[in-house]
């Protein structure tokens with residue numbers, strides 16, 4: 767369990783699926799996270815949790831974000847595509863309900879997970895794909911991300927193509943090469 771000021775990140779539980787299936791079907795979230803656009807049924811979600819529970823795949827680490835004060839499930843973050851030899855992984859996440867967005871919870875979740883990745887998993891670089899128009903881009907840069915490049919017209923949603931920034935957090939900032947922070 768990873769504890770922050772307002773939140774706890776804990777391993778996912780089967781009962782969390784009632785929240786995640788809802789978020790996975792939310793078109794705003796699908797488009798913001800660049801998830802696949804197809805509907806997800808309750809059966810598919812249950813199967814996913816079962817498969818994940820059986821998996822001993824250490825390259826995918828999912829966490830549920832729980833509000834410390836109320837105990838409510840409010841988000842879902844993962845460290846994923848971990849390459850243990852290179853010490854590189856990816857981060858992605860969702861704060862599920864509009865009323866909980868913009869209150870610093872996503873930033874806190876991200877900072878806790880990156881610290882965990884560096885200090886406990888001994889990873890040296892965490893990356894993310896982010897739509898260049900995403901309102902949280904500025905916040906991710908404030909947390910120390912470096913923009914390494916841009917994928918032009920790489921993602922289609924809402925009837926248009928979006929540019930995607932490839933951003934990374936380095937444990938040792940000297941390794942970042944400065945990026946191309948446009």
Ligand SMILES: CC(C)(COP(=O)(O)OP(=O)(O)OC[C@H]1O[C@@H](n2cnc3c(N)ncnc32)[C@H](O)[C@@H]1OP(=O)(O)O)[C@@H](O)C(=O)NCCC(=O)NCCS
Nearest residue numbers: 798799859860861867868869870871872873896901902905
């Ligand atoms: C992106 C996300 C994880 C950020 O978490 P959050 O708790 O809402 O954001 P925070 O309060 O920590 O602040 C991060 C920034 O996100 C911005 N933001 C992003 N989406 C927002 C929304 N729907 N409502 C309000 N603010 C939002 C805030 O403006 C804030 O920027 P600021 O510091 O300049 O005000 C969350 O909004 C979310 O889950 N959105 C939908 C899915 C998604 O986009 N996932 C991540 C893809 S990179």
